Structure formats: structure tokens, C-alpha cells
Amino acid sequence: xxxxxxxxxxxxxxxxxxxxxxxxxxxxxxxxxxxxxxxxxxxxxxxxxxxxxxxxxxxxxxxxxxxxxxxxxxxxxxxxxxxxxxxxxxxxxxxxxxxxxxxxxxxxxxxxxxxxxxxxxxxxxxxxxxxxxxxxxxxxxxxxxxxxxxxxxxxxxxxxxxxxxxxxxxxxxxxxxxxxxxxxxxxxxxxxxxxxxxxxxxxxxxxxxxxxxxxxxxxxxxxxxxxxxxxxxxxxxxxxxxxxxxxxxxxxxxxxxxxxxxxxxxxxxxxxxxxxxxxxxxxxxxxxxxxxxxxxxxxxxxxxxxxxxxxxxxxxxxx
Ligand code: SF4
Numbered sequence: 311x312x313x314x315x316x317x318x319x320x321x322x323x324x325x326x327x328x329x330x331x332x333x334x335x336x337x338x339x340x341x342x343x344x345x346x347x348x349x350x351x352x353x354x355x356x357x358x359x360x361x362x363x364x365x366x367x368x369x370x371x372x373x374x375x376x377x378x379x380x381x382x383x384x385x386x387x388x389x390x391x392x393x394x395x396x397x398x399x400x401x402x403x404x405x406x407x408x409x410x411x412x413x414x415x416x417x418x419x420x421x422x423x424x425x426x427x428x429x430x431x432x433x434x435x436x437x438x439x440x441x442x443x444x445x446x447x448x449x450x451x452x453x454x455x456x457x458x459x460x461x462x463x464x465x466x467x468x469x470x471x472x473x474x475x476x477x478x479x480x481x482x483x484x485x486x487x488x489x490x491x492x493x494x495x496x497x498x499x500x501x502x503x504x505x506x507x508x509x510x511x512x513x514x515x516x517x518x519x520x521x522x523x524x525x526x527x528x529x530x531x532x533x534x535x536x537x538x539x540x541x542x543x544x545x546x547x548x549x550x551x552x553x554x555x556x557x558x559x560x561x562x563x564x565x566x567x568x569x570x571x572x573x574x575x576x577x578x579x580x581x582x583x584x585x586x587x588x589x590x591x592x593x594x595x596x597x598x599x600x601x602x603x604x605x606x607x608x609x610x611x612x613x614x615x616x617x618x619x620x621x622x623x624x625x626x627x628x629x
Contacts, residue, residue: 312569312600315592316526318519318578319606322533324512326408327352327582329614330385333406334361336616340623341380341402348372348392349384349437351406352582353538355559375399386437387411389444404620410510411438414477417504418445421475422452426502427468431457431490432479436539439479463493475502480510481540481581483547484517511612512581513540517547519607520578524551526605527576529568532557533587534580541580548576560587561594576605 323331330351337345343365350358350368358368366382372392375381377399383392387407396403407415421428428446432439434456443454457463457476468474476494478487487509494501507514524530530548534541534557541557548555553576556568569575575595579588592602615621 312572312575312595312598314574314601314603315595316523316574316576316603316605317588317592318516318523318576319604320512320515320519320608320610321577322579322581322583322585322588324510324581325612325614326385326410326510326512329616330382330406330408331357331361333404333617333620334366334382335364336620336624337380337382337404338365340627344379346375346379346381346401347384348375348381348388348396349386350537351382351384353535353541354580354582354584355535356584356587357582372396375401377401380404382406384437385411387415387441388437389441390448391444402623404623405617407441408480408510409614410480411441414442414480414504414508415445417477417508418442419449421477421502422446422450424473426473426475428454429457429466429474429476429494430454430478431476431482431487433482433539434458436479438481438539442477457490457494460490460493463490463497466497468498470498473502474498474500475504477504478508479539480508481513481543482509483543484509484514485547485550511610513543515608515610516540516544516578516581519605520544520548520576521551522607523576523578523605524548524553527553527574529553529572529574530555530576530578531564531591532578532580533560533591534583535559538580538582541583544578544580558591561590564591564594575600
């Protein structure tokens with residue numbers, strides 16, 4: 311029987327996701343539907359469905375965006391070709407790429423300009439990596455090697471005199487990425503790291519919070535969608551602490567078998583998961599008599615300003 315639930319903090323929406331969701335809401339308020347979204351605005355089924363109900367239309371390929379339409383690019387970032395397509399179609403483009411992802415795009419530019427060969431640590435087919443690696447292909451005609459594991463590092467064959475640098479996806483596992491970076495440094499001691507870590511503050515804080523939470527629980531539930539990288543990493547981080555952990559979109563996904571002989575459940579949520587879904591899960595356990603306690607690891611205060619083009623559009627609308 312579940313006696314207690316421990317709620318991780320921080321959890322759920324990060325500054326980049328809040329900004330991206332607000333950008334779509336503002337675009338709908340400014341222009342009315344339809345507002346096209348290139349790729350899911352954030353990787354969460356509840357958020358995407360809610361915005362689509364209000365008039366957002368998600369498309370996977372920039373070529374599917376109609377001419378002269380209003381389009382928002384998702385928080386994950388996009389390759390340069392997509393910006394060109396939106397310009398050619400004379401769309402009103404509002405870019406909701408998280409500023410911390412844009413920072414990695416800029417780092418890619420700087421390293422290439424300074425003559426480095428760049429490696430990218432990330433997950434295959436994730437839109438963030440497609441965007442960042444697309445910069446190198448578009449501006450320098452270079453294919454960037456994607457590193458997903460220590461085995462991938464072993465397969466690299468750069469020459470010792472080659473200038474090398476690495477960048478990473480913002481939502482990776484801290485511990486797995488450390489192992490890959492250590493392998494890179496063993497093989498190429500001169501490899502240059504990005505200035506400041508690319509794994510973002512929200513990923514870092516949520517993983518550190520769940521690591522400390524796991525020590526107090528015999529089960530962890532992470533609220534988030536299956537295609538959310540940072541939500542998956544949270545569940546993996548809990549499992550690495552020896553605690554069973556499951557990724558769920560909401561209370562409807564809870565399997566009663568998971569709860570057998572368990573007493574304390576830790577709850578966290580990926581950076582794209584809305585608090586309403588967390589509260590549904592809290593209610594589920596409260597109805598069964600469980601008490602609720604907060605487990606605060608750190609208090610976040612990061613906020614990002616609106617995309618500059620959105621600010622200009624609001625200015626123009628003023629009477
Ligand atoms: S998880 Fe990090 S990089 Fe991704 S949107 Fe949130 S703050 Fe930005």
C-alpha cells in the first residue's frame with residue numbers, strides 16, 4: 311500500500327518550454343488559427359493536443375507549411391534549410407528555439423570558423439541534433455559525427471594533429487555523457503569542450519533532484535511523453551540508483567502491479583510535462599490515502615524573454 315508520495319522539485323516545465331508554449335499561445339492570440347508549428351512545439355502529448363485544439367497545426371516537414379502562413383519553430387531548434395523554406399514561402403516566422411539550444415548552434419559556428427572538426431554527442435534523429443548538425447552541413451558542407459556511446463568513440467579515426475571540439479545535446483544523461491567525454495579525452499587529450507556545459511540547467515537540476523529523491527523511495531514515476539528525451543533520462547537516472555522507475559503520460563498509465571509491496575512513491579516530471587498531469591497523479595494517490603511531501607533539491611529562477619520577433623508583432627498590434 312502506498313503511504314506517502316514525495317514530489318520532486320524542480321520538476322516539469324523549464325524556462326525554454328514555458329517560453330515556447332507561450333509563443334504559440336501569443337501567435338494564436340495575434341493572428342487567430344491556424345498557426346503552423348514546425349515539429350511538436352515541445353515533446354509532450356498533452357501540450358501538443360491542447361494547442362492543436364486551440365488552432366495550432368503541427369507539421370513535421372517545413373515544406374508542408376503553406377505560403378504566407380504564420381509559423382512557429384519548436385523549442386528544439388531547426389536546421390538552416392527550414393528557415394530558408396519559411397522565408398521562401400513568405401511566412402511570418404516566430405522562432406521558439408530555446409536560447410540554450412541556440413547557444414549550441416552558435417558554438418558550432420564558432421568552432422567551424424576557427425577550423426575545428428566538431429563531434430556531436432546526442433541521440434540519433436532527435437530534432438535538436440538535426441538542427442545543430444544541420445548548421446555544419448549547410449554552412450561548411452561538413453557531416454558531423456554523431457556520438458551516442460563509448461563504442462562510437464572507439465570507432466573515431468581523427469588524426470592526432472587535427473583540431474577537435476565536441477558539443478552535446480542539452481537533454482542528455484549527466485552520468486552517461488561524462489563517461490563519453492572521458493573516453494573522448496582519453497583518446498584525444500587535446501579535444502576542446504564547449505565554453506560552459508551544453509547540458510542545460512533544467513536537465514541538470516531535474517536529474518540531480520531525482521537522484522536524491524530515489525534514495526527515499528521504493529518506486530519512481532516520471533510524468534512525461536515517450537518521445538521526450540529529458541523525461542526518459544529522468545527515468546533512467548532513477549533506475550541507475552536501483553529504484554524501479556516508469557515514464558507515464560498521466561495517472562491512466564499507472565499499472566497496479568507496479569505498486570505492489572511499495573510504500574513510498576517519488577514523482578517527478580520532464581521539462582515538457584505540464585503540472586496539471588502531475589496533479590492528476592497526486593490526486594490518484596491521495597484518493598488511496600497517501601500523504602504528500604515536497605522534496606526540494608534546488609529552487610529555479612531562470613526565465614527567458616519572448617522571441618524578439620514576437621515582441622515586435624505585439625508592438626505593431628498596439629493601437
Ligand atoms: S530542457 Fe533545457 S534546453 Fe530544452 S527547452 Fe528546457 S531549458 Fe531549453
